Amino acid sequence: MQAPKLSIKPTNCHDCRMSTLCLPLAMEYGDLDRLDKVIQRTKPLHKNQSVFYAGDAFSSVYAIRSGSIKAYCVSDDGTEQVTGFYLPGEIFGWDGIADDTHKNTAVALETTAVCEIPFNKFEELSASIPTLQRHFMQLMAREITSDQQLITLLGKNSAEERIASLLLSISGRLGRRKLSPTRFRLPMSRADIGNYLGLTVETVSRVFSRFQASGYIKCDKKEVEILNLSGLSNLVQTCAEA
Amino acid sequence: MQAPKLSIKPTNCHDCRMSTLCLPLAMEYGDLDRLDKVIQRTKPLHKNQSVFYAGDAFSSVYAIRSGSIKAYCVSDDGTEQVTGFYLPGEIFGWDGIADDTHKNTAVALETTAVCEIPFNKFEELSASIPTLQRHFMQLMAREITSDQQLITLLGKNSAEERIASLLLSISGRLGRRKLSPTRFRLPMSRADIGNYLGLTVETVSRVFSRFQASGYIKCDKKEVEILNLSGLSNLVQTCAEA
DNA sequence: CGTATGTTTGACCGTCGTCAATTGTAGTGG
């Protein structure tokens, strides 16, 4: 576990290495300063701590600086549904905008640092920074298209295709952050994966074993190494690549 | 509460009976006039005509005045995935915002009238009408939460639960438009339903037959009458009620 | 009227869920 460096000069949007991802690229520096005043950096969450709960009033969206987040909602009968995993540089919390109430609970899968983006201040700001509004809508739209890809996956694809797809998704998202796309640690449990993909733990485990036997991956618990990326890709049919 | 009648004969946002749904409720009349200048009403589409195709440049979102729309995307290997059905008063086309390119094709399931809302003009306008921006984000967020409900449905629920859920969804959406929630005509084919819900045509057909045998519904082809609404509801577990 | 398409129903079978047992891992305290 890496110790949080609280005493050093607090990070801001200027030197956040993710700013190009979670902020409009075209924004001028003057605007960035204004935005920086709005963003709140909270102290790191540790594993199993929640950012917000389903039913909470919506006030902010959140960007991940490090770590990972699981979003899930709970139905009347108490069963959970994992709706997404979020990795560094990604933004979550949109689900609360519809009626100012979060539909999901967001929980840290490991020690995780997030930036809080208060939504009312953002709204004021975006009136004077036109690109900001468009950018946020694009981020929301990205959530929509990724949800729709998941819908396709759940509706049409086999267990192997779903898991291959998840591995490739994580691989691609890490790669975009300049992290290794072939060696990484899955932050979520097999149960979370199964829940997310509409499969049972047993099936997830079996597919991992089969993938390993086929030489697609090598894995020890949560540590994964992708040995045959193109092989995995061939297993998957996506609706449209992200 | 009546707006002054303008001499223009074509329908406009003032006397559109759906304006409370697709436009901000809090908007003052002066603003509504400005918005009305932006909205474009196109001539009705007939069945199988497309509003836009996957790959088209994104320029507008669309509100349905009458009729119904099916949105779907096509994967590399040519298989379709239906991503949504849209009924009167609902808005579609958000999928293009992410990168200015539509991911879906939108096609009329029957004779359908839509309003086109050019997005760049909307963006200008929303800078001066603050509620408009919030409202649009809420509509997008609603798309997100409804997609996530579908994800739950596909991941966890049986064929019967999925179809019951779809029937209830349509029923509820029609009810909100002051249309009969118990007697309606399904605008889409069994194949579309199956595609949307991740089932085969045969399964869809069998479930309809079973529902009819159990007295939940009465249906003749696409005409459906819900006889036991609470019975259907008991079959379904939703993540969070809409 | 003929062809294409949509719908229904039946028979069979494969994938994945269920149930169960075993092993491995993490955390706690003696």
Added chain:
DNA sequence: CCACTACAATTGACGACGGTCAAACATACG
């Protein structure tokens, strides 16, 4: 250091739900 517990992960056996294949029928459209 080793029990001891709790939980995560793996593997096997079996069965059900829903997909596949096939055929019959209804409906729409040129």
